Amino acid sequence: MVQGITRSERELLDAQALVGELVPEGSVFAFLAEHRAELFPDEFIADLFPSATGRPSLPADLVGSVLVLKELYDLSDPQTAEALRFDIRWKVACGRSLSQTSFDPSTLVYWRKRIARSDRPDRVFDAVARVIADTGVLTGRRKRCVDSTVFDDAVATQDTVTQLVAAMRKAARLVPGAAAVIARVAKLDYAKPGKPDIDWDDPAAKQELVSVLVCDALAVLAELTGPDAPQREATAADALGLLALVAGQDVEPADGSDGTDGRWRIARKVAHDRVISTVDTEARHTRKSKSNRKDGFRGHVATEPETGLITDTELTRAAGEEGSDAVVGEQMIARDSYHGTGADDAGPDAAPPTADTPPAADTPGGTDDGATQPDPARSRHTGEDSSSSSWVGAVVDGVAAGTAENGRRSGLEVYGDSAYGTGEARAKYRDGGHDTVIKPKPLCPAVPGGFTLDDFTIDGQARTVTCPGGHTRVMSPKRSVTFGKLCAGCPLRDQCTTAADGRSMSIHEHQALLRAARAQARTPEFERDYPTRSSVERIIAWVATQRGRRVKLRYLGVTKNHAWLRNRAAAINLRTLVNAGLTHRDGAWALT
Template sequence: MQGRSLSGPQLWDTAALVGHLVPAGSVYALLAEHRQVLFPDGMFEDLFPSGRGRPSLPGAVIASVLVLQTLEDRSDPEAVQAVRCDLRWKVACGLPIDHAGFHPTTLTAWRQRLRASDRPDRIFEAVRQVVAQTGVLKGKTRRALDSVVFDDAVATQDTITQLIAAMRRVRREVPGAADVIAERCHAHDWDDPGKPRIAWDDKTARDVLVSALVNDALIVVDGFTGTKLDESAEQALALLALVAGQDVEPADGSDGSDGSDGRWRIARRVAPERVISTVDVQARHVHKTVHHRQDGFKGHVAVEPDTGLFTGADLTEAAGQDNHEAVVGLGLLDQDPEPGPADGFEVLGDTAYGTGEARAALTGAGHTPIIKPAPLRPAVPGGFTIDDFTVDEHAGTVTCPNGLVRQLTAKRTATFGAGCRGCPLRQRCTTAKDGRSISLHPHDQQLRAARAQWASNHALRDTYRRHRPMVERSIAWLIGPKGRCRKLRYRGTAANTWWLHTRIAGLNLRRLLNLGLTRQPTGWALA
């Protein structure tokens, strides 16, 4: 059962003894005075439905610890050590000065209960209510969208390591798999979690090992296909099938395209949305830019640029169309604690948010995109871009800079072909032997209009340059000094989304305090 906060002062109360040493206007002082208003015990009653058992800690205390833990980026043992030894934490949590702390697994248990509940982000929601009560966002009609890459908490595994780990998991969790593997699968000593001892600099030896491991995996997958299994066993078998197929291809000279002669090799490509670890199957390769590559997750935020307050956040797998910045960013605007203006928000974003689909979705939702268009890349350096071609959507035609007209196909392509022969502008247009061809985006008109508006509207560019960079300040707060919070502590999107929301709750409290947050008889306000 949940513990209850004491209403009166305690013996050796830390706040009474040394509370004056805690800086006024700090998160510690705020929690010391108002933690039970922010996080009342009743807010967590549903986590302990039975009402039986030894009382746990009060919800206000645990919520305060979790906020401080994520705000200072501490592990569970480090957070408990702070509860035990840091006077600021004792004051914030209302604990006596001789309080010895508690076991770190207490924090683990509370997080698990929160994540399994109907309202896992209730701490984040409680701070959003504070933001709404202050009215700090009233009249603020701009929102900036951005994303940040977080490194995962596990090591990236190569193909062989993943195959061995997945087979060992199937052996543990699928009934009967251990017997099948012992009888029919001999590519590896499955009691050994490490890699086999082979001549790793010998390509032939590597290919033989890969073929043997993949074939063993296929034996197991085929052997249990159609068998009724519980959820854990099904997940283990599905993961084995995935890692056995995502990184391999038939070896040279193999019969057919399915490796039917039993020979496989490491594929000479990277599978889309590749699983990079059997320990955290939701971690992905991240290409934030062409030259900047990481492994992990992508955090998405919406920020009010004048105050620096986060108004929405989400964390997703780093790959996949459904997890693109533009797709997730639109959903963040719906989380805003302040109802948007009748004509929508002015939405500021970098070129990642400037896709045709994103602009159409933002406009369709009533918002005004203030997004820097992606630069056009001409086919010939310094030559014509797609904007130099005139498009008549009504007639379905494209006219080149030399006046040649071509019909658009059903797939929205136009080929000028023989018309490019002898064209005096060809050197500025194409180097293709068969002449110029272009493909138009489904939202080509909207993209053209956005590029033209950006080039001609100085006020639009000034608004972007003035307000959009402010989101970088909030991102810097999010990732912490020297980027120490880029490394996540948990596995999977659910656990790390909870962490992101809780950290943002702490950051918003700190920012509100800097803006003059006070508690009045009528509620929260800014001085």
């Protein structure tokens, strides 16, 4: 297949020429009708067609426009193909004639796969990002707000019995010879559709079924795995691994059994990092609160609060440390492409701060184990005109906030809730040259109204902790401290601890940074600045809802859904720019 090219001459029934006035001015449809070729030139997909022979594909401007509109309006593949065929707005935006039909919905599957396998899987997001960079709308804008939301997955959450049965059937389909082994060693007939036929109101019958299912799975695994098992392809190995996982994650030996007698029961706990479906093995349980459990994936977003533009996104599993808010938030800020930091911006002789380089003297808290008292938090704004009623006007007027007095650009100013304020995350922000306006987690005193950790004096250099009563103890190698007998006759004991063996505590590796953050949160500057963070909630709502309903993911796995989130963010950014007057004149993008 060869790359398709859009012809410069219009067709007889060109939609834009005949009914273009029906498309509202200032809409994304009208913008694409006029500028889709500049936004998605032939180079947009040229790398996907190394051959110069074959049947022409769809042209680049049509592919890019369809991908943007599809995600902007959260349409399925069939709905997208239908819109391109019948919706006049889509025909005008994509340069179609009134009589042209659409393509088959499977064409969109083809394009997603082809783009995903390429060296530029984020090309739609990157195309809009280049427009943002060219306009200069984010130049000098230091503020970034980070937040996340949970997206419902595209599959149903499965119970333990359903997962065991499904995993056995999957092994039978994908592992060579597994169907014969299952038929020979298993007690249940897994070729029969549906759940096993038992009395589901009888607890004893359900426990017996669980025992049979687990024993069948273990028997099949014993036959198909082991040191003498043949080398298997990835899909077959994954199917056996999934069977082993679901056979162990939700069950435990029955009372009075060690499992060797074949008696099992559903465990009275939730397995760590539990697989909730054999259809999408990357979907996970999580909680928005103690009473609100969610299943699916977590979408992370970084935004610039005054413009409403999304600067970065990431989609991860809903549970797990690698997908936590603190970890992903720091990653998004570190790779921010709109505001350079480090040696390149500071000059040839400057070096970016590292974990081994102490922060500047005016950094709250100094080094992590340094001063015993935190420095008061300071206001970190450097002249950004946040009171302007028009952020477009601010760019036109040449506002360049975030530049230090020596002419060097400073880092970013990160706004987030307490989930983003772990000690590790704050240390990375500090080392990256970034300032933080992140809400700290409150300290809970051991005695209501009593002393908290901030009432103790911590000397990181001497590795000692002094309590409010004046007693000093040395930290252990694992940074724990026990006052023990010193608490027995202390007159302040009732305000400090209820433990019989005295007050004990663990000192965080980044305790100085955490203490400085709590001190910062008590300043008038923090109370003034922190509400800026709330703007990201509006942008999260743009991403996660459509016409008042919650968006539900359409794809399986992290990779495919991450690609969807990037395209969705690109479409929303384009709409934001169009609403601000984006145009293309004299070969350059500009905001009118």
